Amino acid sequence: MEMRLALALLVVAVAASQLPSAAEAANYTVGDDKGWNPDVDYTAWVKKHKPFYKGDWLIFEYQTGRADVVQVGEVGYDKCDKAGALTSYSKGTSYAFQLKEAKDYYFICSYGYCYSGMKLHVTAKSSGSSSGSGGKQSGGGSSSSSDDSSSDDSSSSDDSPDTPSPSSKKAKAKSSAAPPSILAATPYAAIAATGAAALLHLQRIVL
Numbered sequence: 001m002e003m004r005l006a007l008a009l010l011v012v013a014v015a016a017s018q019l020p021s022a023a024e025a026a027n028y029t030v031g032d033d034k035g036w037n038p039d040v041d042y043t044a045w046v047k048k049h050k051p052f053y054k055g056d057w058l059i060f061e062y063q064t065g066r067a068d069v070v071q072v073g074e075v076g077y078d079k080c081d082k083a084g085a086l087t088s089y090s091k092g093t094s095y096a097f098q099l100k101e102a103k104d105y106y107f108i109c110s111y112g113y114c115y116s117g118m119k120l121h122v123t124a125k126s127s128g129s130s131s132g133s134g135g136k137q138s139g140g141g142s143s144s145s146s147d148d149s150s151s152d153d154s155s156s157s158d159d160s161p162d163t164p165s166p167s168s169k170k171a172k173a174k175s176s177a178a179p180p181s182i183l184a185a186t187p188y189a190a191i192a193a194t195g196a197a198a199l200l201h202l203q204r205i206v207l
Helices: 002-018 042-049 074-079 180-184 188-206
Strands: 027-029 057-061 069-072 087-089 094-098 104-108 119-125
Touching: 042 119, 057 104, 069 074, 069 094, 074 104
Parallel strands: 027 057
Antiparallel strands: 057 094, 069 087, 069 104, 104 119
């Protein structure tokens, strides 16, 4: 019986060690309560909330028809030039972008406000655990999005249907829950099921 008990505990421990990753990506509302608007110090906002990690989400909230979110390279960021934009979005009132790679990301508003500071530079790091312990979980680098108002660093345009963005919390609250679509796309559900089965088996042994 002791051998079976030890084995059950080992299975539970292994399953638990594999679970935290998918739920640790944080959601950040760019600009906090000020949102994605002119006359906001986004450099200060980045300093306030960094470090950012691969897998985190940036939520841009703006007024319809008065702003867009354009992902550009470093040169486009410095010059406020959307030529050669990597992604562009202006529909609805919000846009969710996932930092799918550990690298520098650059965003501007191409409606002229970039020259007054409406631009954002975020560096995503690759390491590991939740923001509460100094890090967050990495996400995949493939081109995928949870819906048409969320994106990674692959090409996107306003031709896609306008659908709601993933649920988010204000950056200052630093939500630790990743959008449901991310969790659904991971193998952790199977791991959790294995752990649950092991716990049930353990309970039967003890009883």
